[in-house]
Structure formats: C-alpha cells, structure tokens
Amino acid sequence: MSETEHPTVDLDDVVHQRHRLGILTIAAQVRQVEFGYLRDTLGLTAGNLSRHITVLEDAGLVEVRKGYDGKRPRTWVRINAAGHSALDKEMSALRKLVAGQDSGAAQGD
C-alpha cells in the first residue's frame, strides 16, 4: 500500500488527540456542552481541558460561549460545521485503519 493511500494520512494532528476527539465527539451529539460536564466526563483537570478547547477553538472547530447561570459562570462549547467535518474525517480514517488491519488478518488466516 502506498503512503498516499494509508489511512494515517487522513489523521489530523489537531483532531487526532484522545481528549480533543472526546470533546468533539460529545459536542457532536448535542447542541452545546458545558465545561464542567466535559471535565468530569473526560477526567481532565480544568487547565488541561481549557488548553484542549483553546486548540480546537483556534483551529476553528468549536465555538466557546461564556455566560452565567444565576451568579455562577458557565462556559459552553459548541461544535460547528468545520468541527463536524473534521470529526467525520478523523472517524473515517480510524475506521479504515481498523478495517485494514481486520481484512489483512482475514487474508492471513
């Protein structure tokens, strides 16, 4: 298989990071997701999560909205069309990678 055909070529350095993929995956299922929910679900510290969200925001994949729930500050993350597209591409690349291994193993049987 040539280098241009290998599924790893489609992996994006910004998206292909476990926690950033987790952020995009969760955000893609809902309209928007709150910072605290992401922190608790992904098991990250606030600082760590904030850095990953900043990377995604700078790459134009998510939008961040800060607001208040009463007096309590809340930060909401929403995935945009570019984020959906990047996530779809990453998931497709990962599935091709796994499928390639599965079909290679089947041929070797």
Next chain:
Amino acid sequence: MVDEAAALLDDLGALRRKARRDGRGEWLPLLVFGGFVLAAPLAYLHPAPTAYTPVGPTLRVGVTEFTPLMLFQGFHVAPADDTVVGLYWLGVTIAGAVLTFLWYRRRAARIGVALPVRPFMWSVLGALALAVVIVPVVLHLLPGLLAPGPTALRVILLVAAGLALVVAWARPRRPNDVSWERNAIGVFGILLALICVRDITVVALLHGFAALYVIAAGLLGLAWTERNRLCGTVAVLFIGASLTANLYDMENVAERIGGPWSGAGAVAFDNLLLPGAVLVVGGLVALVSTWLANRRLRAEEPTR
C-alpha cells in the same frame, strides 16, 4: 497503532452513548401531553350538539375574517361554538410546548448537556400556525378549495407533501445543522399540503381533535431532538392513535364493551383514551428506562 485506534473508537462510542443518555428527558413532555389529552374530556362536559355551524370566536384582520379555533372544535363531539373546548386545546398545546422548552433548558443548566430543542418548538409552533391561522384563513379567502377534485390527485399531493416534510425535517443530519435546502423542501411540503386543505380540514374537523395532530408534530420534533427509538416509536403510535381519534367513532367500541357513560364528555373520553394512554405509557417507559440506565451507570463507576 491499530489496536490503539480500535480502543479509541470503542471509547468514543461510549462517550457518544453517554452524552445522548445524559441529555435524555423525553419522559416529562410525554407525561405532560398525555395528562393534558386525558384531562380534555372535562372541557367537553356539556350537552351534545344538535347541529354544526363552524362559528366560534372570530378574528378580523384587515378585511379578513376567520375563526382560528374551528379545527379545535368540530361538530361531532362539542357544540360548534364551544369556545371552552377550543381554548382548552389551544392552551394545552402552547402550555405543553412552553413546559417542554423550559424543562430541556433546566436540564441543560443542571446536567451540562443541551439538546437542540428548536426542532420540537418549530414543529409545534408550525403545526399550530397551520391549524389556527393558515388553514382557517385559506378556507375563508379561497372557499373554492373546499370543492372536491379527483381523489387520486389529492392523494398524490398529500403523499408528496408528507414526503417533502419528512425529507426536510424528519432525519437530522447534525444537531446544529440548519440547512436552507431542507427548510425550502419543508416549506414546499407545507404549500403542497395547503392545496389539499380540504382533505386536511375534513380529517381534522370530523371530530375536532386537530390539536392531537399539533401534538403529534411536536412529538416528531422531540424524536428528532432525542434521537432515540422509544421517542420515535411513541410518536408514530401517537400519530396512529390521533388518526383513529379523529376518523373513527371510538364511542361505538365503548358501547359494544358495555360502557355506561354517555354525553359529550364521555364521547370525548372514548376517543381520547387511546392517544392519551400512548403518551402516558410511553412517558412511564421512558422514565423507568432513564432511571435504570442511570442506575447502571452509577453501578459501573467505581470499577472504572
């Protein structure tokens, strides 16, 4: 690397399921609307009608005069000018929509996951606008639409309208995806449906339970929001029950099984029992399934 990719896909799948599960809240809207439908017979507690005249509260807008609640009154069950019945259905559809919106907003604030409630709100408000404003105005301005035409053509147009609406809004691509092409197809479907307004009017006016169709439209929007099979199943069953309530005389079934009651309230109850029960049972199943899923999740947490 491939093993890592496979493990990553599994983990991401689990995150996807968790996010959807945590956002679920369909049990309350189902129970609320179910309760409103089952309580509706109370609004019909008056003598049975002797004649049908499509009157009721009339609105004048410029030179146009129309009766907004005509589809919510009908002649089979209630006196044609029964404002109480019309206002009850108008009130509960709006109240149910507002309560559902506030419920999902409160859940989002509490849990941290916000589902897109707009499909539900647009479905209810759009169907309400159709029933309370568009159809009555069109019937008033273009009474010729009531003239019968070739049945086959009307059926084709109705099916085409339904398909257009399904293509436009029944299958969400993504929660935040608002595509103008989809909206254009949906509007086209609505316009097609307006051409068949006579059929819609007959179907809706026969028993005067058109509000059930408004609620059904909202449930389809809710199924879109929730994206879970239970919600979709309840929506489809409710549509079937709504058609039954509007087109079939369920009081005859009640009479055959020996129901002792009579009067407009009883007739309303006989026809509304099935759609109301679908919603209440669906809501209870959703509540239990959500509780079980949360309990399973809490049991798994210490082992992670």
